[in-house]
Amino acid sequence: MVSSNGGFAKVELRPMFSELSFNIVMRMVTGKSYYGGKDGGEEGKEFRELMEEMFEYAGALNPADFLPILKWFDYQGLVKRAVSIGKKMDSFLQGLIDEQRNTAAIAEESRNTIISHLLVLQQSQPDYYTDEIIKGLVTVILLGATDTSAVTLEWTMSDLLNHPSVLKKARAEIESVLDPDQLMDEPDLSKLHYLQNIILETLRLYPTGPLMLPHLSSDDCTVEGYHISGDTMLIVNAWAIQRDPKYWDDPTSFKPKRFESGESMGSKLMPFGWGRRACPGESTIKKLTMRDGKGLTMPRVVPLEAMCKARPIFNKAFSKAAAA
Numbered sequence: 001m002v003s004s005n006g007g008f009a010k011v012e013l014r015p016m017f018s019e020l021s022f023n024i025v026m027r028m029v030t031g032k033s034y035y036g037g038k039d040g041g042e043e044g045k046e047f048r049e050l051m052e053e054m055f056e057y058a059g060a061l062n063p064a065d066f067l068p069i070l071k072w073f074d075y076q077g078l079v080k081r082a083v084s085i086g087k088k089m090d091s092f093l094q095g096l097i098d099e100q101r102n103t104a105a106i107a108e109e110s111r112n113t114i115i116s117h118l119l120v121l122q123q124s125q126p127d128y129y130t131d132e133i134i135k136g137l138v139t140v141i142l143l144g145a146t147d148t149s150a151v152t153l154e155w156t157m158s159d160l161l162n163h164p165s166v167l168k169k170a171r172a173e174i175e176s177v178l179d180p181d182q183l184m185d186e187p188d189l190s191k192l193h194y195l196q197n198i199i200l201e202t203l204r205l206y207p208t209g210p211l212m213l214p215h216l217s218s219d220d221c222t223v224e225g226y227h228i229s230g231d232t233m234l235i236v237n238a239w240a241i242q243r244d245p246k247y248w249d250d251p252t253s254f255k256p257k258r259f260e261s262g263e264s265m266g267s268k269l270m271p272f273g274w275g276r277r278a279c280p281g282e283s284t285i286k287k288l289t290m291r292d293g294k295g296l297t298m299p300r301v302v303p304l305e306a307m308c309k310a311r312p313i314f315n316k317a318f319s320k321a322a323a324a
């Protein structure tokens, strides 16, 4: 917080959304929160540093993918760096797996986690659910679930602040649907249709994976009259499809009401990808987002700062938590 005025304070939202996303995902994976909570400590510090390195290199463009001769020289040292981060991540995740194996030593809340469920599967299918596979699954969840969610939240807040009438309507919906003395909970989200339309419209205009992940054609095929040989890297520009005037009315305007009919948007809207390799986190996010930045995800170039004031319900909830 930079300044405060009449209960309002200027808040840079990105780090908060990022920490929130990491904590939610790590609670799912291991039952721990590494940001601002009781599990901070040395382990939390190590995790935060690892994640920073992982994200820096996960989004790095490797010129050798396009000019294979560069692979001979490990141009820019990207492979060496990736191997070193991979080793550190491997040892960190192995520590978490070993800890969860010894269930007696961990807190009750950590026993209902992705790792603990995968370890149960390991007992019945040890050849498939090896530690390597579990570490791989956890890594892909960490990479896929955290930055995308934080960036989507930041874009959603930007859209709301740039469209006060939409913000007012969203607030009115929340106030009409929810008990004023309760914080919002997961089951409430299904009743908040306007809020869901706001998230869809944000994902349409600012898909956090604008080019999805690179796909590889398994065979020769033809797309829109273009011949594509097997084994070719294909990049789908979801950002362009979702702003294409052929498919969308007034495509660059932020209009959540375009989703009011509830009809399926088919492949016009694909912020979570399409087909067999589409994002498995889509339902998690739907339950729960100017200029664009660069990288694998599409953050704002200028981080969002907003004047924020806690609603009375938050003050009540915090005092209750502090007293407990």
Ligand code: HEM
Residues within 6 Å of the ligand: 140, 141, 144, 145, 146, 148, 149, 152, 207, 208, 209, 212, 213, 214, 271, 272, 273, 274, 276, 277, 278, 279, 280, 281, 282, 284, 285
């Ligand atoms: C707003 C949030 C999110 C967005 C916009 C998003 C978007 C995407 C996109 C575009 C892909 C690539 C799909 C393709 O290339 O066809 C993907 C893959 C993936 N996402 Fe998400 N994602 C989000 C949140 C999550 C969450 C919360 C999780 C986990 C709980 C998750 C886990 C994954 C995984 C594991 C993959 C790789 C799937 C595969 O390769 O088979 N994502 N996501």
